Amino acid sequence: MASTFSCPNGWSILGCPSLVGSWLTTKRALNPQPKIGVQRDPLPPPPQFPAGRIGVAAVTAGPGVTNTVTAIKNAQMAESPLLLIGGAAASLQKGRGALQDIDQLSLFKTLCKACVSVRAVRDIVPTFRKAIATAQSGTPGPVFVELPIDVLYPFHVVEKEIGGTKSARGLQGKVVQWYLQNYIRNLFAGAWESRDVSPLPVQVPLATEDEVGF
DSSP states (O other), X not given: OEEEEEOTTSOEEEEOTTSXXXXXXXXXXXXXXXXXXXXXXXXXXXXXXXXXXXXXXXXXXXXXXXXXXXXXXXXXXXTOOEEEEEEEOOGGGTTTXXXXXXXXXXXXXXXXXXXXXXXXXXXXXXXXXXXXXXXXXXXXXXXXXXEEGGGTSOHHHHHHHHSXXXXXXXXXXXXXXXXXXXXXHHXXXXXXXXXXXXXXXXXXXXXXXXXXXX
């Protein structure tokens, strides 16, 4: 059973036990005068929502990320599934005064269902699969995925920029060179292996008639 509330403009608002919330039907009331009250109708079929739809926004690091705070709060309040992809300073330069380096994860912890920073190239695909499923599962909402710049650039570019000099001098220089080379190897380890890109299952709980109270 569903409760129908007739509105002055002829719309009927239906409350369905199999769905938390309401939706509108465009069927005009037979009586031209608006009805005030509740009437019992047969349980209508649940609406067919498009599966796998999610909003996606990609922004730059620093001010690009901070400018989305209001939009992300709106998505949270509207229970809209949204994937926010934000750039970030290189992982190696975190907390070292790099350009536009701020604690972006803490900024969205109270607004997003999940906040993740990708630390290696091999983790990009698994992180996005989980983030998209998280945004749609349960109560829909926004998720934030941070992509440091060094996981986005090709290997030869990263190696050239932060790989260090090939001819290090002295013990300190050799230690620094070893550290940088080891960092790059860990960053790209397994990056060329195939990954499963199929969507993860989405858990959407529906309220029963007993839970709704009809």
